Amino acid sequence: MILFTILLTVGSYLLSKALYLRYRHPLLNIVLLGAGLVITTLLALRIPYAAYVPGRQAMTWLLGPATVGLAVPLYRQRSLLRRHAREIAAGVGLGSLASMLTAGLIALAAGLPREVVLSLLPKSVTIPFAVEIAGIHGGSPGLASAIVVATGTLGSAFGGTLLTWAGIKVPVARGLAMGTGAHGQGTAMAFMEGERQGSMAGLAMTLAGITTATLAPLMVRLLLR
């Protein structure tokens, strides 16, 4: 069973990636498409989620080391990081706060259950950080990852237009907004706009994860005593 679930996941990844590379449409998201294929297959074969868990653990043990490796692009771009330190600190800091506050307040006002609110807080950061942040504070990793993908899809489809409409033209500012607001998916979009935007978005993506992880305990205490 463990071998079957791993093969199923790898197959779904390869198929989703091939579809994405062929059409390059922001709605063809590899994570959602891949997970959708796996879930549909499990449901169709009447395999319970519990049977998927051992395979899931085998596949995700490399996620930790992979995430730590995100320090490498950060280090390669350290001169860019230093040159724009003030804009980056202000943009990523304010954006991360705005993301958690807006999502948290709306969710509370709508009366969503605590677990769902906690899964919404890290919505703008890349999945490995979001999953851990949600988990530490009592949210659901799966729900958090789906919300992250929804955010990234929305941000990469409409974020550029929104920035242009708001008169935000400076490439550094656009890149920072795309990386802070829509993590890896926003970064891919930023690279399509230009090298400068892409590099800034990549920096912002990782730094927003670190910032959100640091501010989340405060936000949880503030919003959900």
Added chain:
Amino acid sequence: MKKNLRFLGQVALLAGIYHIGNLIARWAHLPIPGNVVGIVLLYVLLNLGLVRLEHVQEAADFLRSHLVFFFIPVAVDLMNWGGVFYRYGFALALAIVASTAMTFLATGAIAQWMEAKGKACAD
């Protein structure tokens, strides 16, 4: 063969730093995930020259290019959460749309403002 061994060594080094990050987070009772501590740790080690790019970059670049693969098994957990979307779909969508727009605008606006201010000071 030698190349594969070096690659595995790099993965082991990344895994070791990740593990130390987890230990630090747990030992110091930090309310911050171990992978966040690990990434900061690796960045500091690179800057101090204790770890050099050639010690980690092949494994780091390879894993990063396939990062999306690791997200799929995490997202499969969603099959336990179908009911939440059914019940709270509208509120969830509203929270996601409003918060994403606010994040883009807040980051973009302050970064553009600071960039303009920086230029004005330099002149």
